[in-house]
Amino acid sequence: MASNNPLDSTIEALRSQISACEAQLQALKLQLAEAEARANSTGPSLLSTQYDQDMTNGVPNAWQTDSLSVLGQTNNESNPPSQALDQSPQKWPLTNDEYKRYGRQLIMPEIGLRGQLRLRAASILIIGVGGLGCPAAAYLAGAGVGKIGLVDGDIVEVSNLHRQILHSTATLGMLKVDSAVSYLKALNPGVEYVAYRERLTPESAIETFQSYDLVLDCTDTPASRYLISDACVLLGKPLVSASALRTEGQLMVLNQPARPPGDASGGPCYRCVFPKPPPAASVVSCGEGGILGPVVGVMGVLQALEAIKLVAGRTGTESVEPNGGQESQTNPDPPSLLLFSAYGSPQFRSIRLRSRKPKCAACSTHATVTPEALASGSLDYVQFCGFIGPVDALLPSERLTAYELAADLANTDMHEATARRVGTARPVIVDVREKVQFDLCSLQGSTNVPFSEISTGGESEEWLAKLRSVSPEQPILVVCRLGNDSQVAVKKMKEAGLHGDGKRWVGDLRGGLRAWRENVDPEFPDY
């Protein structure tokens, strides 16, 4: 719409001058209001003491120095090229992109400018990029943590995808750390990502942890949990530890404040809470025990939240720490263990933990865990936690292969070679997987006796009655998923006298239903 009247252009010019002035006035009023608010609520000296108290509240002093130096440096910091056009030195501590990207958390008193600068100056190590590590890493990258390290030696499998949200069908077969970094770079390219493409070992832990402010334990074995906790104690790093199985999760912020071993005012470590590892035979992985995606997701998200709270500190001082009393001087958050039960009521329970255990092997004055012992590999975490190899409890004569079973089932009579060992009667097939797995898929004609009933051997002997009703000359063939539980079950059945002093054959399917699928029926579901 070209105007041909000179008056029109004058009006236009005046209008734009007025709106520019109004905008400037608005900005000036805002600045004035902010300055007045600060002057009223906190005098300059109070402001500085409040800052000091915040910074010392359980957060490594290095962060204080870091973030303050960032604040102080703002005028000398090299400006992004896009802003070099501005002749004056940069006025603002964050880039324009950062103001926009982090705007929704920046405007919260809990974060604010200071919290964001501390996040940017922080480095966080995430060990394990699975069900916990994926959501934790996504939120920490999203929040603008300066450097994120990721440790994992595993590759992405299709059974991971219902919960490990950084990986995708397209990244199957990739190393988890690489898959994660590619997702995170797309999410926030402003973060530095460091990939460690191997499992954490006692020998590598100290060196790996050294360049990080905070560690997240997102691993899945007892051995790694003790190793990570020990390394954090030795190096004085706070640790955010979480775990999840089936429908439950646990969350703890450990070694916070991170005082040297022997200093009773430091936060408890993993060994203080769980001095004894669980018996190796009882340790169940998500692969065996199952896991609901959102359950482990909740725990990973909570880890990210605790990490942000620790790093960003507390800025909303008026409400959080009324007058900076003594309690807040020592530690604003006493150590706790948060329990999540997806199907429980209430779903969350927060347990108050003790301070450091007076006889703790890692963080007390009686500590036996030393940096030298850790680095030399003389602390054997796998042995400490016990190790269960594949079960090898049966004699070859007590086992059938998948081929043999297939041949027997295909013919009306038992295969000759098998018959010599097992007998001519067709065996009853006892599947000892838990009922929910049996219901997914099972061999034709098999009957279900869950292993949990056989192994607890408590008051319920229903399973025995069920098997005693089988005719005494009929052999019993026990099958399970992988061929471990089945061996233990055979032993238990013989102890209970089901083999009739050798008159009846009781044995198992070697390699379980996995062997059946691999050698006989590729259509048999692999779950």
Add this chain to the structure above:
Amino acid sequence: MASSKPPQGHFTLLYFAAASSFTKKSSEIFRAPLPARDLFQVLEKRYPGFTEKVLSSCAVTVNLEYIDLDEDQDGENSLVIKEGDEVAVIPPVSSG
């Protein structure tokens, strides 16, 4: 998981993770008072093998507070579980 009050003269015991799998229960009622150091014995009697397979590595809490049974056995602080208490057996979960 019942959070309702136990009947008179009893306390509630909550089972988490492996403890819940072992007993096939999420909670149970026991007679109070009971010295905390006797808790595992009572449980072992009801569930043979429970101590070795699960309890030995568990944390125990009373009314949402961690208690140290080892220290308790030294006689320092012989805590007694009272009527109406909520006690929990919490095995370490290591998966993730």
